[in-house]
Amino acid sequence: MANNSLLIHPKIDSAANVNNESKISDSKRVLNAAGFMDMDGLIKLVLFITLALMPFYFVKALSFALLTGYLLIITLLSGIKMRTLFISASSYFIIVLIPYLLGLMINIFISFLSNGYAYTQESAQILLRLLRLFIMWFLSILYFQTTPMKTVLGLLDRFLFPLKLAGLPVQDYLKVVMCAVLELKNTGAELKESLAKSMRSVLGGEKAKFMFKLNIKALSQVIVSLIVNSFGKLDRVEKLVENVNPADLYGYFFRLTKREIIALSGFTMFTILVIMVEKGYW
Numbered sequence: 001m002a003n004n005s006l007l008i009h010p011k012i013d014s015a016a017n018v019n020n021e022s023k024i025s026d027s028k029r030v031l032n033a034a035g036f037m038d039m040d041g042l043i044k045l046v047l048f049i050t051l052a053l054m055p056f057y058f059v060k061a062l063s064f065a066l067l068t069g070y071l072l073i074i075t076l077l078s079g080i081k082m083r084t085l086f087i088s089a090s091s092y093f094i095i096v097l098i099p100y101l102l103g104l105m106i107n108i109f110i111s112f113l114s115n116g117y118a119y120t121q122e123s124a125q126i127l128l129r130l131l132r133l134f135i136m137w138f139l140s141i142l143y144f145q146t147t148p149m150k151t152v153l154g155l156l157d158r159f160l161f162p163l164k165l166a167g168l169p170v171q172d173y174l175k176v177v178m179c180a181v182l183e184l185k186n187t188g189a190e191l192k193e194s195l196a197k198s199m200r201s202v203l204g205g206e207k208a209k210f211m212f213k214l215n216i217k218a219l220s221q222v223i224v225s226l227i228v229n230s231f232g233k234l235d236r237v238e239k240l241v242e243n244v245n246p247a248d249l250y251g252y253f254f255r256l257t258k259r260e261i262i263a264l265s266g267f268t269m270f271t272i273l274v275i276m277v278e279k280g281y282w
Contacts, residue, residue: 039263040255040256040257041151041152041154042252044263051071052135055131055132056132057278058274058278059278062277063274064131066270066274067274071135075142078142078145080142080145080146088137088141091137092137092138096133096134100130149181150249150250151250151252152250155252156174157170157251157252171246174246175244175246178249179241179249182249183240
């Protein structure tokens with residue numbers, strides 16, 4: 001019995017070590033994400049806007065490669081989920097890429113009809129334009145995914161300070177936005193579950209003869225019920241807007257800590273390296 005226990009214990013210890021290592025890696029990822037989330041919103045905004053504008057001044061291909069590597073490091077440090085990145089790429093493809101390609105095809109067709117020859121444009125220029133748009137799109141998604149909504153609205157409140165001096169109720173509008181976001185967060189899981197149940201009832205069971213055929217009438221009833229429920233929740237949002245203080249919902253205060261200093265130092269080194277490449281020093 002003693003020998004058997006001695007043989008079993010190393011396996012248990014190894015399994016425990018694996019679990020501990022996985023927990024440590026997960027905790028490190030969470031800490032990295034939390035550190036990126038806690039970074040000052042204004043400094044992060046300035047850095048991201050500068051990174052989004054940089055590709056419009058690049059001439060060398062090496063500069064784009066360096067920017068890609070820098071964005072990859074930022075993405076890894078942010079701890080953003082791959083699912084979010086996939087949704088970002090899909091939204092870029094649907095919202096930006098498809099309309100751009102359709103417009104390009106229409107332009108080629110019109111040019112062919114009017115001038116009698118095909119519209120000519122270098123493929124490198126098209127790819128470069130799409131790459132610049134994608135970088136801007138990706139940075140905007142990364143910023144809003146790693147910055148709390150209360151910080152974003154706090155910055156917006158500071159930026160719209162001249163309008164507040166002019167007498168516009170900026171705080172009231174921002175309160176409505178933040179209260180709506182809070183309500184959506186609270187009811188998001190419930191809405192998803194109710195929608196899934198309703199869709200299953202619409203699609204029918206597994207033994208249904210036409211399992212994948214939608215019942216249009218039932219589907220319309222699901223949509224109408226969701227709209228009615230959303231209108232019913234407007235009363236709660238309205239009461240929350242009337243009773244809540246703007247300072248409890250959003251706010252922004254500038255801070256410069258070790259985290260921001262490291263981010264600014266890394267960005268400065270990257271900028272110097274890109275300038276050296278563009279000037280031909282490297």
